[in-house]
Amino acid sequence: MFDEFGGPDVLHVVEEPAVEPAVGEVRVRIEAFAVNPLDQMMRSGASPAPVPLPHARLGVEGTGVIDALGPGTNGLKIGDPVILTAVPDASTRGSYAEYVTLSASRVVARPAGLGITEAAAVWVAYSTAYGALVEKARMRPGDHVLVTAASGGVGRAALQIARQIGAVPIALTRHTARTDELLAAGAAAVIATDQGDVVEAARHHTGGTGADIVLDMVMGPGQQDLLKAARPGGTLVTAGFLDPRPTPFPGGTPLTIFSYRSFEHTLDADAVKRMAAFLNAGLRLGALRPAIDKVFALDDVVEAHRHLEKGLHAGKKIVVAV
The missing domain is CATH 3.40.50.720 (NAD(P)-binding Rossmann-like Domain)
Incomplete structure (x- = not known):
């Protein structure tokens, strides 16, 4: 979380109880997430969308395993490996966490054969x-x-x-x-x-x-x-x-x-199906593959942001393993 805008040092890890999923939601135990330029903009106060303080969170992508199902959730089961497809309210339930609850429509099955690190950085x-x-x-x-x-x-x-x-x-x-x-x-x-x-x-x-x-x-x-x-x-x-x-x-x-x-499209269920099908086909063929720069631990998330700001990743994805 962060309570004020600023450099990487404003980020700090807090302990909170895991939230139970509401109707139509799932809880995902996050295994890894990627660090994006949007995260840097939100943290520094340069985001085009307002970020309410204090207790703001970060993270618009990640991968993990479904840990709990809310009432009325169909087509998914506990233990399913998934990728997060949209976290429009990242400042309140971002993927920089051990557990995230979100709508069941905001996850897709993790492509077979894709490692956790790459899955965190692909979507x-x-x-x-x-x-x-x-x-x-x-x-x-x-x-x-x-x-x-x-x-x-x-x-x-x-x-x-x-x-x-x-x-x-x-x-x-x-x-x-x-x-x-x-x-x-x-x-x-x-x-x-x-x-x-x-x-x-x-x-x-x-x-x-x-x-x-x-x-x-x-x-x-x-x-x-x-x-x-x-x-x-x-x-x-x-x-x-x-x-x-x-x-x-x-x-x-x-x-x-x-x-x-x-x-515009990641909140459109039909478009997400097309995106996921295209991604799966490209991964199977070897035509699509994310480039990973470096993997950090959750406790080193500040260093991960410093790495991003210095441009040391050379355009490749920075991943944090949880």
Whole structure:
């Protein structure tokens, strides 16, 4: 929990009794959870949504085993391994805990063959990338897809998902040194902003037409180049806000522009079924696999947040084992 906004040191472990699940809820004994940039924003007071203090909690993803069933819960049983699909009230029942109670509709079966560490880190990145590219932008085989912040968790997931669909993922990164790593992660080509012009390079890698879909995880003034890197009639999906600077309004552009937030689909039961089916297929085929950086213990959650803030994870997922 944390009682004030600030750096990693505001986090502290507290002992509380486990809450009994209400009607339609399950209680999950958490085995591991991932640390996300949203957690850092909530903790520091920079979250786009209000976080009530004191006694605020963190955590929007994790994995564990169903420990108790509330009245009227069907289709699940105690002992089932599951993944959390949405924690919209993370400040009150986040996954940074030994036990979490939430609606039974907010869990899906943990994919067979997926280890606990990877299962803790797979849902947020892959559901966000899938929702933005497939559900929102209607990505199709053969589409050229320009992915910004490609070294991050969602960016890496987007590269793999595009490849699984049969699209052509083009990674955009700030550093040329990331080129080999991103090609290995699934990119068909890499554009590094420290080496060349984004618009010119995007035209080069798309045969002169421009990208069919641009996934913007950054926002800020740099979005103007992304608008020019897309083909006329293409699609821009904004799904992140890594650049805190103002983003000029993209008026007069011949593009379809969507703003995407993951809860748009992770709170939709039918969309979650499609996401889970796609994820399971990709994991079975080996096309999808989260990149894990480091695993911390629950008592070391402060150090895990320091690791995130220093950028030592290099875009890979930080996991905390409970």
